[in-house]
């Protein structure tokens with residue numbers, strides 16, 4: 001079975017009398033170790049879909065299996081356990097914890113989500129900070145580093161637990177062109193190295209073609225699937 | 238766990254001004270409680286001591302019904318020698334009882350051969366009486382600080398009114414239980430400065446003189462005053478003694494004796510209770526201050542950090558851990574205020590003590606107030622404040638732990 005299986009997935013928001021169908025019977029499958037992007041205009045349902053994949057929200061109908069778990073059934077606590085075990089998150093606004101240093105931010109999931117022994121923790125954090133090129137900034141606080149550096153730290157934080165899937169909702173929206181490309185490049189590098197599945201959403205034409213599999217969302221529906229580089233590309237480099 | 242404390246403290250430091258403000262508010266409340274408690278406690282202790290240590294003793298035992306008719310000093314309600322022995326046996330079995338002093342009390346006429354007035358006589362064994370009410374000797378002005386046979390100690394107002402001095406010859410006249418009137422010639426052995434309270438007509442004579450005046454074949458005792466080792470344990474002694482004496486019943490099945498603590502006898506017990514009540518009110522105010530300010534700060538903290546809460550929840554932090562994070566922050570804030578307030582409060586009390594403030598109470602002048610803060614008091618106040626801080630942060634923390642990560646993350 002694929003790592004992610006979505007079948008007839010729908011999500012309807014009802015605010016008062018008004019109902020918004022954010023996702024309409026969406027079906028797709030995502031294999032392990034793939035680099036997938038959902039693109040589409042504003043309000044097309046990208047964030048809604050990523051929230052469902054992350055077990056942060058529940059679908060209105062349809063089925064969704066992520067890493068073998070039916071995420072439509074998770075309550076608050078079990079959702080947290082599921083995310084801590086299988087997922088990493090990268091946010092548009094970086095969302096580093098301001099009172100924690102770069103090092104501590106990366107360490108957080110190992111310390112307060114899981115309970116990794118301290119020696120292993122130190123080794124993993126150091127290695128990841130090194131591989132995202134932030135080894136020299138470990139002692140700095142988030143407000144002392146640039147946006148691109150913050151997102152590198154966020155990538156390290158998402159990967160430190162070695163999750164099966166990393167979800168990133170518009171990870172480059174707040175970055176300039178060069179930095180955006182560098183962050184996406186870093187994500188793909190990590191995917192190649194660790195075999196992590198990355199799923200990111202964007203409407204940024206600069207990074208669209210970096211994905212191996214590209215789903216086009218429009219008005220809550222998948223209207224196209226492309227493989228701009230294809231799996232062959234990843235194996236070639 | 239250590240990391241949770243670190244995060245809490247850094248978050249408190251992040252909002253330095255707010256933390257200092259709230260911490261100071263808590264500290265001021267604690268200072269008020271500590272300083273008031275120490276000063277009022279010292280005042281109360283002194284006030285009680287002035288009367289109990291000079292007149293009453295810590296506890297007194299009488300025949301049942303004596304205290305109700307104490308204004309008449311009824312000789313008919315005296316304790317027989319046999320009953321006195323029973324009480325003494327009980328007293329000797331209670332280790333907390335330090336001393337006791339039997340007294341013969343009677344109403345009498347006091348005459349300087351020109352004028353006559355009524356007085357209340359206390360026949361005592363001087364040594365035991367002084368041990369039981371240790372402030373009594375210090376009240377004797379003029380004359381020797383003792384009570385000799387053939388002498389009488391009279392209150393200063395009476396001495397002035399009757400124009401007698403130390404050494405003057407006086408006569409006391411009393412009626413005994415059989416109705417015979419007897420007189421006894423005495424010399425004024427000393428003048429008593431009034432103790433605080435209604436003791437303006439209390440004179441002291443030697444026990445043997447009282448016995449002679451009343452023509453007692455066998456010594457009868459009106460009351461037994463008791464001094465305990467630790468004033469704080471009066472109620473324990475009271476309970477023990479009451480239990481021990483309860484077995485003594487009369488023909489009608491009613492208890493023979495009655496035991497009272499100073500509180501039941503002192504005219505100041507209501508003032509003492511008022512001071513205690515005030516202290517409770519100040520503590521209640523402190524609890525309210527801590528509850529409201531900590532809850533307010535923690536609600537603000539939760540509101541400011543909605544996105545952070547969403548982030549850590551999305552990463553898989555369990556709701557219980559998010560709850561703990563905020564509770565620990567409130568706890569730390571309470572501890573901060575407590576440490577500052579406790580330290581400053583103790584310093585203030587020490588300064589007050591060092592300044593040796595004096596005050597006059599009733600007709601006693603120049604009493605030095607010596608407030609102390611005990612570790613126990615500090616611990617109780619600190620415990621209350623920290624506990625209330627935790628309780629106050631529970632609701633905001635619960636709110637944080639129940640947030641939907643999607644909504645929290647969407648929050649601007």
Ligand SMILES: Nc1ncnc2c1ncn2[C@@H]1O[C@H](COP(=O)(O)OP(=O)(O)OP(=O)(O)O)[C@@H](O)[C@H]1O
Pocket residue numbers: 013014015020021022040041042043044045046047048049203
């Ligand atoms: N919590 C919500 N309540 C009501 N409607 C919502 C909610 N979240 C999203 N929507 C609506 O669902 C639709 C899809 O929103 P979504 O945020 O998934 O789009 P998006 O593709 O991520 O857009 P953008 O590129 O602007 O981030 C929109 O019409 C949006 O207004």
Ligand SMILES: [Mg+2]
Pocket residue numbers: 046047048169
């Ligand atoms: Mg979006």
